[in-house]
Amino acid sequence: MRDGPAADDWLRLDNAAKIYPATRNDAAPAVFRVSVTLRQRVRVERLQEALDAIVERVPYYRVHLRRGFFWYYLQRHEEPMRVERLPVYPLTRIMLHRRGEQLLHVYARGGMVAADFSHVLTDGYGAMRFLGSLVVEYLRRLGEPVDPGPLLMRPDEEVPGAEFEDAFQNHYREGLPRTPGLEPAYHIPGIASMGGYRTVTGHMPVDAALRAARHYGATLTEYLVAAYMHAIKRAFDEQASGLIGPRHRVIRIEVPVNMRRIHPSQTMRNFSLFVSPEIDLRLGDWPFERIVRRVHHQMNIELDPAELSRQIARNVGGERSSVVRVVPRVAKDLYLSHLRRTIGDRSYSGVVSNLGRFILPDDLAPYVESTGVVLGPNAAYKTGCAVVSYQNDLSITIGSVVGDRTVEREFFRRVAADGVQILISEGNR
Amino acid sequence: MNECSQCKVRIEDGIDECPLCGLPVAKEGDQDQAARPNAFLRPESELTPETQRTVRSAKIWLFEMLSLIAFTTGIIVFAVDFAYGFALSWSILPLIAIGFVYAAAVVVIALLHRPSLILVAEIAVIAGFLLALNSVVGEQSWFLDLGLPITLLTGTLIGLVAAVVRKLRLNVIQAIATGTLAAGLEVVGIEFVMNRARGELMVSWSLIAFACTLSAFFLILFINRQLRGRHAEFRRIFHL
Structure with a gap:
């Protein structure tokens, strides 16, 4: 029992x-x-x-x-x-x-x-x-x-x-200061078609990708976030040169963080938060090197356990609030939908989720060809990037609900330009 | 393994277009491979069972919708005419036209994977349409002298253009050039058929039209050559 x-x-x-x-x-x-x-x-x-x-x-x-x-x-x-x-x-x-x-x-x-x-x-x-x-x-x-x-x-x-x-x-602590509000972020153009969700996957050697990241003094996640941000910036530039320019000029990426690395836990349920590196396009030109530097420093600051505990305090504090607890679920649904739109969908241009090494023993290497991860479609961001690796194979899947392929094209071209050999496939291949 | 020269990435086997930029993938010994037709245009045997099911259900849906629209429109036209004078008068022409459009569309849906049969069937449909028109319009018969030869001529030229485009794997602009040339030949043919009906075997004004289309043919080919180098740029700008 x-x-x-x-x-x-x-x-x-x-x-x-x-x-x-x-x-x-x-x-x-x-x-x-x-x-x-x-x-x-x-x-x-x-x-x-x-x-x-x-x-x-x-x-x-x-x-x-x-x-x-x-x-x-x-x-x-x-x-x-x-x-x-x-x-x-x-x-x-x-x-x-x-x-x-x-x-x-x-x-x-x-x-x-x-x-x-x-x-x-x-x-x-x-x-x-x-x-x-x-x-x-x-x-x-x-x-x-x-x-x-x-x-x-x-x-x-x-x-x-x-x-x-x-x-x-x-890991909830009371009395922590609130997390700052976020300005609305830029979203790539196009009408989202959830039924037309498509994915492009790039496989590349982990060591080559790591070399490219180290060349810029960044970790692999920071480098990939910067490449993704750079790709979204290209979409921004294309839109800006058209008749109807973009409304928002901040590119902010949601980068989930596995909290088990910071607070060891055996839980098999959700235990992730996220950091939010961003660039403000009103602050001049953003060559790739500058984006990587910015992402590197910003992620280092935000990955501080004390910073992350502010997010826990906000989320758990809300759940524990007496007022929230006595409100019927139907009313909570309305409020949470509003929250998701304002602090979630509206605040981010995209997401880069790096799962790290796939949890498989090394002695499975002769049996496993590759691993993969695909994020769900998102009508607000319209694009998302997921990363996972096993042995020396790094798999990066970019999903999109719009027909335009600027983000995936510019992302993989950016990585390829740093000397990483990439094999591209589509869908469930 | 194939490679996209534009994106500098390798492309998995079995993919004809680069998933990033959409350019046809360069294969060994195949420098100018045309894009693969989509599921609706490929022979049915090349499709996976899932795609076959999808295509079939889409065809059935289209057929049902077309039938519904044609039937409803026909009934309305007939009812309006009948209500006016309790007899069938002017509505015979729109009814023939509805029947023609319906038959032409159904033929395309039914023979989607057999383009050569579509052509033959469409020629038959057009001939039937002209024959029906001839039976209700005009006091003398013009179908055998004019309608049928012009239909056959048009069908033959369309078939020739399709065969050339397919055989030589022409791109869209080259196909337009070929179509323009065929249009010039069509004009010459039409004048010949008309003159023959009057007992003459000469052609005159149509040769001027043909000379114009011939010039347009070479001009389009020249533009195509100029654009080839900028193909990728155009695709990017217009999100093709």
Whole structure:
């Protein structure tokens, strides 16, 4: 018999997840995909067996979203999870509010195994750990001598209560100053077509990309954020030379930060915040070198744990407020939708999410060809960039809901100009 | 592995256009590869089952919509005419026109993946249309002397242009040049058919029109040559 949260048949949403069901439009479905491409074709029946075993280990993912009077909550269920054929469309549409909707879907096609997660469940770390464990279990069932190691889960082990926790609550401190308000940011032009979501992926050697980043005195994330910002600036320049110029002149990028690196936690649910490097185009010319420098210094300042705790204080403080708690969920939905528009959608030009190294043991290298991550479409930003690596393969996927390809083109051209060899593919290839 | 000369990136096998700039990808021994036609124009056997299903359902939807529009319009035209004089009078012409547009569109939908058959079927539809018109308009028959030869001539020229464009993998501008030349030949042909109906076998004014189209043909080819080097720039500026 399990104790603690593992024993309950329902879960509270973690602090970060609370905003997603409230903003129930299709403008930003808060879905993302992690994938592992194996060198051999996937045997679906073995993968199904592995999934059946692994889902027992992750009860916090076997849930449906339900409406409570004050808050949404996650209702646990025992329904089977099926391995589905990977569709051509880059991401699943998870209907959060449809009764019985699974918030996690597992797909396979060719050598690729993919998991589409609703952000209500977890962030990139939880998704990678789940998929890594599934792939290891699958290979074990094929008789391959692989071991999950200390980072991944085994189906037969007990579920630690710490994996259920809302880690934001543990690091909340009262009385911290508010986070500053943000000026509206520039958005690339074009009419967003959520049904026309498309992705372009570039694979490149990690060491070459790192060399390029070090050349500018930046980390890989800083370098990629700067390249992405530079690409959006190109879109800005093109628009500025047209008849109707851009309305806003700040390019600000949302860069999620895995908080487990700062506050160690075992949680398998959301535990990410973000930093917001920006350039103000009214402040003169922004050659690439200047953008990298700016991003480097700004991210260093914002990654300070004390700075990040202000975000926790804002988010958790809001949730704990007596007034907010007694307000019915319907009213909270309206308020949270407004918040998401003002402090989220309106304030950022795009997002760069670097998941870092995919959580897979090194001895899986002979079996794994590549890894990947795709962010969900976003009608406000219209573009998003996701990064993940395994061994010496760095995978960068840029998704877009507009026909214009300036951002992805300028991004990859910028990186290629720094001497990095890039292999480009499209969609679910 | 293919490479995009514009973006300086390698492109995964199986992709014909650079996903970043849209330029046709340079392949080994294939310097000037034309862009691949989209799913609607490729032979059905080349499509994946999923794409086949999508194309099929789109075709059915189009067919249903066209049928609905043609039927509704026909009924309205007929009703207006009938209500006015309790007889079928002027509406016969719009009804024939509706039937012609409907048949022409349905032929395209049904034979989407077989362009050569579309051409033959469309010639038959046009001939049928002219025959129907001839039966209700004019006191003397003009279909065999004028309608049918001009239809066949037009169909033959369109077929020739399509074959040349396909065989030589011409781009849009080169295809327009070829079409212009064909239009010049069409004018000569039309004058010949008209004169023949009057018992003459000479052509005159149409040769001037042909000379003009010939000049336009060379001018368009020249423009195409000038633009080739600036192709990428135009695509970028106009977001093509």
